[in-house]
Amino acid sequence: MSKVDISVVIPVKNGQRYLDSVLKAIFSQKTNAKFEVIIVDSGSQDKTMDIAKNYPVNIYQIEERNFNHGLTRNYGISKAQGEYLILMTADAIPYNDSWMEKLIGNLARDERVAGAYSRQMPHRDSFPLTQIRVNRFFTSSIERRESQITDIDIYNKLFPQNKHQFCNFDNVSSCIRKSIWKEFPFSKTDFAEDLEWSKSVLEAGYKIVYEPDSIVYHSHDFSPSDWYAKNMLNCHKLYSLFGVVNNIDRIHALLNFIFYTIRDSYFLCREQHSIKVIASNIHLIPAYSFSTVLAQYRSTKGYRQSPNP
Numbered sequence: 231m232s233k234v235d236i237s238v239v240i241p242v243k244n245g246q247r248y249l250d251s252v253l254k255a256i257f258s259q260k261t262n263a264k265f266e267v268i269i270v271d272s273g274s275q276d277k278t279m280d281i282a283k284n285y286p287v288n289i290y291q292i293e294e295r296n297f298n299h300g301l302t303r304n305y306g307i308s309k310a311q312g313e314y315l316i317l318m319t320a321d322a323i324p325y326n327d328s329w330m331e332k333l334i335g336n337l338a339r340d341e342r343v344a345g346a347y348s349r350q351m352p353h354r355d356s357f358p359l360t361q362i363r364v365n366r367f368f369t370s371s372i373e374r375r376e377s378q379i380t381d382i383d384i385y386n387k388l389f390p391q392n393k394h395q396f397c398n399f400d401n402v403s404s405c406i407r408k409s410i411w412k413e414f415p416f417s418k419t420d421f422a423e424d425l426e427w428s429k430s431v432l433e434a435g436y437k438i439v440y441e442p443d444s445i446v447y448h449s450h451d452f453s454p455s456d457w458y459a460k461n462m463l464n465c466h467k468l469y470s471l472f473g474v475v476n477n478i479d480r481i482h483a484l485l486n487f488i489f490y491t492i493r494d495s496y497f498l499c500r501e502q503h504s505i506k507v508i509a510s511n512i513h514l515i516p517a518y519s520f521s522t523v524l525a526q527y528r529s530t531k532g533y534r535q536s537p538n539p
Contacts (some may be wrong), residue, residue, distance in 0.1 A: 236265035236312030236334060237408075238318060241302050243294070245320030246276040248353075255324035261331050263314075270306040272297040278320075293495045300416035300423035303401070307415075313408050314338075317401040318446075319426075324403075325351065325445035333405045334442035342378070344410045344436035345428065348403035352449035358511045359518060362450045362497045368398045368440075375440040379432055390474040397472075399428030400436055403446040410436065422467045429471060456518040459527030469529070476526040483527045490519035 238256060251409065256267060267287040271278060273294035282289055290309060292302065307315055316335050329348065336346035349371070352364040364370060377396050379385045388396060401424040414430050416423045428438050452460060469473035478486065494515045502508050
């Protein structure tokens, strides 16, 4: 058997909506490297397995109750042969046939790079408000970024939010070295295993790269209640990792609500040319603004009741 250079690891559960497009794009990549695709399924009840079996992939199945964002990825990686490990979600569709080469190139060129991650664009069929949110994320930037701690004192003095941005990483589409993963496996966590890993490897002296020329389509059409839950998870994780605190009272919560509502209404009107689309979405903006602010406010109360991280 010839040597495998790259292992693509994809955890999945009920991923039939996008999985065929994901796998088709992966196996259409222009690369001279030999790669394998590993799928770890955690109890799919739809046509996920039927789709996966149409492609030359290695399938491993675990019980739904055993899924964990960090440990399940560790399990998939333990089955991998490649030194370069591409980690994906089952709804991240490579944008073009150079996605893989653009991503792994950062590790191939510089042995100090522990991991690189891709730019994300919203799915073409996503809701207008989803597109606005995704285009504000760190992972939407068109500017390449490299993070490496060259002065630990300067790093330690960064404001919590700046430290978060410095350490940002995203396993929606990323590539890490297996040799470094052996030293720094993902921890057992239900959220943000990628960010926690990035912080650890950066503090150990390695480098992280954001590669905007490696692009995937990825987004979620959250309901307001789901968006609230997502924000609560994010607030608590950023506090535990970096000490990020929103620290808002009721007055500031109200001001944030007004700001978010005006801002998103502006972007909706600017980016949508259809009056019908604007009219059918603009009334939803206050609900999402309220969800964001409520998570900020409630998480702030939680910080005040708990010790510093």
